[in-house]
Amino acid sequence: MKYTKQNQKIIIEGKEDFNPKHILECGQVFCYDKENDDYIVFPQDQYAKIVENENGYIIQTQNPDYFIKYFDLATDYTFIKKQLNEIKLLNKPIEFGYGIRILKQNLFETLISFIISANNNIKRIQLILGRLRKEVGKGVFPTYKQLLACDEEFFKKIGAGYRANYLYRVLRQIDVTTLEKWGTLDTFTLRKNLLSLCGVGPKVADCILLFGYGRGESFPVDTWIHQMYNKYYPLLDNRNQIRENLVKQFGGLSGYAQQYLFYFQRSFK
Numbered sequence: 066m067k068y069t070k071q072n073q074k075i076i077i078e079g080k081e082d083f084n085p086k087h088i089l090e091c092g093q094v095f096c097y098d099k100e101n102d103d104y105i106v107f108p109q110d111q112y113a114k115i116v117e118n119e120n121g122y123i124i125q126t127q128n129p130d131y132f133i134k135y136f137d138l139a140t141d142y143t144f145i146k147k148q149l150n151e152i153k154l155l156n157k158p159i160e161f162g163y164g165i166r167i168l169k170q171n172l173f174e175t176l177i178s179f180i181i182s183a184n185n186n187i188k189r190i191q192l193i194l195g196r197l198r199k200e201v202g203k204g205v206f207p208t209y210k211q212l213l214a215c216d217e218e219f220f221k222k223i224g225a226g227y228r229a230n231y232l233y234r235v236l237r238q239i240d241v242t243t244l245e246k247w248g249t250l251d252t253f254t255l256r257k258n259l260l261s262l263c264g265v266g267p268k269v270a271d272c273i274l275l276f277g278y279g280r281g282e283s284f285p286v287d288t289w290i291h292q293m294y295n296k297y298y299p300l301l302d303n304r305n306q307i308r309e310n311l312v313k314q315f316g317g318l319s320g321y322a323q324q325y326l327f328y329f330q331r332s333f334k
Contacts, residue, residue: 068138075124075132082142083122084164085115091165091328093276095178095190096198096206108135109171110205134169142166145321152314154297155322158329165324168276172244174206175277180231180264182272189224196223209241231264238262252280267305275320284311284319289330 066082068075077083085104089097098105104115113126126132133139146163149155177197182190194206200223201207201215213236220229239262247255252274259270271285286294286304294307301307315322 066138066142068133070129070133073125073127073129075126075129075138077121077124077138079121080117081163082146083136083138083166085117085122087162087164087328088136088166088168091162091324092187092331093272093324094168094170095182095187095194096174106132106135108206109174111135137166137169140166145318149315149318149322149325152322155325158325161332162325162328165328167279167281167320167324169279170276171206172248172273172277173209173241175273176235176239176244176262176265177212177232179269179272179276180235181225181228183228183264183266183269185228193224209236212236228264234263235265248278252282255280256283267308271308275323281317281320282312284308284315284323285327286311287327289327290323293326293330 067078069078088094089104089106094106094108096107098107102117106113106115111126111128111131113124113128113132116123116125124132124136142165146159150159178190178194181193197207197212198204201211212232215233215236217229217233220232225232247258250258255278256270256274259265259273260267265273268285268287271283274280274283275285284290286308290311291304291307294301294311298310301310311322312319
């Protein structure tokens with residue numbers, strides 16, 4: 066995929082490897098809006114508007130370098146899809162979600178967002194995160210220190226429910242510096258550390274590994290992936306074993322395979 070950086074914009078040529086609907090609605094991110102046919106993303110304290118034109122897309126932003134990294138524009142998805150398409154199971158999901166790209170998200174925002182996402186729906190997740198941004202971050206995603214100052218009742222007040230206790234406790238278990246230091250660990254150890262945190266179960270841990278740490282060998286397993294697995298593989302109830310089996314099959318491309326399969330399975334529920 067070709068792209069060029071200009072003053073306050075990124076111009077993407079072609080639509081084969083970039084589609085904002087696929088990228089933003091495949092379950093990996095929650096801080097975005099849609100205005101008519103345009104998408105707006107606002108990770109951390111950043112902002113970008115994605116506009117489609119005849120030849121591709123224009124990403125309008127005051128910080129092009131941030132969004133070149135955020136959308137992982139340097140990665141060759143044509144090559145990734147070619148490799149995955151050798152597995153018949155992936156043919157239709159890739160055809161359907163051809164424009165998916167795995168975002169390079171901020172670690173702290175990813176941790177908080179996916180704790181909130183547990184057993185939750187996207188509209189409610191977006192509502193809770195919107196309240197966090199408005200009431201604590203003054204319009205942007207709150208810092209660690211800002212959230213640390215919040216008590217459990219505040220998290221309940223914004224609609225986090227039972228997750229309020231998880232949020233309150235995890236902020237006292239981990240800080241941003243430690244999260245970043247964990248990035249030097251091997252994936253097995255890193256996953257074990259994440260699972261030690263309040264509110265982080267196996268699926269949430271794998272989402273943080275994939276979307277925050279960029280560990281492509283991660284394969285989050287939720288209800289949709291569980292259903293997909295039991296449709297195409299021998300019946301199995303143990304989600305940890307399902308994850309291990311799929312990681313063994315897809316290796317370093319596990320995260321990419323998961324996103325195509327998840328988006329396809331959920332869209333045709």
